[in-house]
Amino acid sequence: xxxxxxxxxxxxxxxxxxxxxxxxxxxxxxxxxxxxxxxxxxxxxxxxxxxxxxxxx
Amino acid sequence: xxxxxxxxxxxxxxxxxxxxxxxxxxxxxxxxxxxxxxxxxxxxxxxxxxxxxxxxxxxxxxxxxxxxxxxxxxxxxxxxxxxxxxxxxxxxxxxxxxxxxxxxxxxxxxxxxxxxxxxxxxxxxxxxxxxxxxxxxxxxxxxxxxxxxxxxxxxxxxxxxxxxxxxxxxxxxxxxxxxxxxxxxxxxxxxxxxxxxxxxxxxxxxxxxxxxxxxxxxxxxxxxxxxxxxxxxxxxxxxxxxxxxxxxxxxxxxxxxxxxxxxxxxxxx
Numbered sequence: 001x002x003x004x005x006x007x008x009x010x011x012x013x014x015x016x017x018x019x020x021x022x023x024x025x026x027x028x029x030x031x032x033x034x035x036x037x038x039x040x041x042x043x044x045x046x047x048x049x050x051x052x053x054x055x056x057x
Numbered sequence: 058x059x060x061x062x063x064x065x066x067x068x069x070x071x072x073x074x075x076x077x078x079x080x081x082x083x084x085x086x087x088x089x090x091x092x093x094x095x096x097x098x099x100x101x102x103x104x105x106x107x108x109x110x111x112x113x114x115x116x117x118x119x120x121x122x123x124x125x126x127x128x129x130x131x132x133x134x135x136x137x138x139x140x141x142x143x144x145x146x147x148x149x150x151x152x153x154x155x156x157x158x159x160x161x162x163x164x165x166x167x168x169x170x171x172x173x174x175x176x177x178x179x180x181x182x183x184x185x186x187x188x189x190x191x192x193x194x195x196x197x198x199x200x201x202x203x204x205x206x207x208x209x210x211x212x213x214x215x216x217x218x219x220x221x222x223x224x225x226x227x228x229x230x231x232x233x234x235x236x237x238x239x240x241x242x243x244x245x246x247x248x249x250x251x252x253x254x255x256x257x258x259x260x261x262x263x264x265x266x267x268x269x270x271x272x273x274x275x276x277x278x279x280x281x282x283x284x285x286x287x288x289x290x291x292x293x294x295x296x297x298x299x300x301x302x303x304x305x306x307x308x309x310x311x312x313x314x315x316x317x318x319x320x321x322x323x324x325x326x
Binding site: 037 | 070097105107121
């Protein structure tokens, strides 16, 4: 997964190793994806959301 | 998403992921990459080859990031000395077995601090690299092992004076081994892997290491049990679970000494 700030170059690529999940672990994977999407959304939101990362416009 | 299409259906992965993700955030893209039989670490190296971001973050599908994980890892790179930064990966606790292993296994306990500091090791399920560093320093798996390439890479980064850090604000929870069979296999494989690692790095390959690790696990159970809400009456059972794990570890060590071919072929995790 790649997310871009305001420049054309993606800022970050998140490499997720997808394991052969069992039914019992599906809830964990779902929770991981939900939380990850929430954090990416916050990150790729308005400039300044993530302190410490300079974001070109 | 890197998945092994020799073991998992590509359609199944896509369907599962899209059922969990209602919408891809703006300015983001989701890609599925087939690993085609690659091992755990080879798939991570494939991820680096596919990555286009300035930073490459690694996560596994069975770990759950806490709020602040992404910010913690990416924010660390504001310090130019940081070239690689890992977070805090701890074992999720719920039942007696997971509480016991949270204290006895190799993962640290959940760290409540928010500290960025130098580090000498990391886990490949919660770590971020500047991309140029990730390209120059791929994971290299020691022949005959299943895990441990992150230990080797951490040693190489440290030896080369690279900026390896930990940011304890970037926390993820990891599940306990899934049942007794998985616990047995993880113990056997860790015993084998540590022996081969020690041999390769001149660490001595001591026969008594399993006993020392068990003693350390017992101490942690007694000393830190309250941190995982392990009751006093549960301590004997936790000590027994730790003993079982390190007995498996010792068996894996022994198997790698007397039947290395068998240990290499059969102890896969």
